[in-house]
Amino acid sequence: MQYQGNLIKMSSKLDGDNVSYSLRLDEDEVDMTQMLGKSLTLTYQNKINCIKCGKETKKSFGQGFCYPCFTTAPEASECVLRPDRCKAHLGISRDMAWSEDHCLKPHIVYLAVSGGLKVGITRLSQVPTRWIDQGAERAIRLCQVPNRHIAGVVEKFLMKLFGDKTNWKKMVTNEDLPGIDLPAEKEKALDSLPPELRQYALFDDQEVFDFSYPVNQWPVNPSQHNFDKEMVIQGKLQGIRGQYLFFEGEKVLNVRRFSGYKIQLSVD
Ligand SMILES: [Zn+2]
Structure with missing residues (x-):
């Protein structure tokens, strides 16, 4: 399976104490809880669209805004x-x-x-x-x-x-x-x-x-993935908490930090 779209913070649902997550990518609502244990590849497409106006921006300000929106939008x-x-x-x-x-x-x-x-x-x-x-x-x-x-x-x-x-x-x-x-x-x-x-x-x-989060295995000494430095993050999804995805190999991705980044998500 393959999905493509601009990252936006995951939405969550609560069933008793149990949290589950989904991620909207274009028209698709991807059930992230169901991705646990699967091998995922997220590839940054080298394009950022402002989460407010949709225009392309070279750099993201305040987690997803273009500079004009960052200085004028009430959300920022x-x-x-x-x-x-x-x-x-x-x-x-x-x-x-x-x-x-x-x-x-x-x-x-x-x-x-x-x-x-x-x-x-x-x-x-x-x-x-x-x-x-x-x-x-x-x-x-x-x-x-x-x-x-x-x-x-x-x-x-x-x-x-x-x-x-x-x-x-x-x-x-x-x-x-x-x-x-x-x-x-x-x-x-x-x-x-x-x-x-x-x-x-x-x-x-x-x-x-x-709250109880969908986690198979907790990272011990994690480092944060940065799409500005590395285009691809790959590995088995080990867990989700807050807006973080945990990958095997101690890598975690703060989805919200890369709001507006266009990515492709492949599921093996
Ligand atoms: Zn904008």
């Missing part, structure tokens, strides 16, 4: 990476219609275990998708707030106690703090908040989400 605005700086609640944004749907909607602040323990935020409607994209093993909700800006303020405050980055190496090698008590960490987090932020706390919500 500062508030995506720095939510505390979101100004949509003041009526300031690259595109207010987009911000109405993305920034001015209820958000969740959460703790997740994905390699290490981290604090993060996401739109309410992106739960649990966002956690799966990050490869979280477990997650608990802390607060529900009315918009992205307030979520960012809470997150920034909690970054004094918790990290906010996923350690990809620990995540893909399954080194996940097995003993950590998420409800206890939640209590610690909420106790630290000043009253004006504490008003958004979800005190009664003790639900801990668990």
Whole structure:
């Protein structure tokens, strides 16, 4: 079988705790979970199309944009990476219609275990998708707030106690703090908040989400494949977690990092 198209982040489904993945390539929806154990060849076609406007671009900016879109598209605005700086609640944004749907909607602040323990935020409607994209093993909700800006303020405050980055190496090698008590960490987090932020706390919500990823074998000392340096990645697919594909030979591919890259996928 052979597929061709521009890479875009994989979509996921949850059945109980079990995560499964599919990858859209042109008209095909490729079931990636079914590819486990099969020999795959991904070949970069030396062409990048912007994920926003579709135009060809020599270089990818901000994981898939051409330079003009990177500087104008709301999906690439500062508030995506720095939510505390979101100004949509003041009526300031690259595109207010987009911000109405993305920034001015209820958000969740959460703790997740994905390699290490981290604090993060996401739109309410992106739960649990966002956690799966990050490869979280477990997650608990802390607060529900009315918009992205307030979520960012809470997150920034909690970054004094918790990290906010996923350690990809620990995540893909399954080194996940097995003993950590998420409800206890939640209590610690909420106790630290000043009253004006504490008003958004979800005190009664003790639900801990668990995720189990399709993995036959975990990498031990992985390195990341880079299509800019090597056109081909090949080997048996050993597992998937977050947006990473694990290949035999300790190679992993962060699919999202190469959004917009045109590739061919062959399955033996
Ligand atoms: Zn573009």
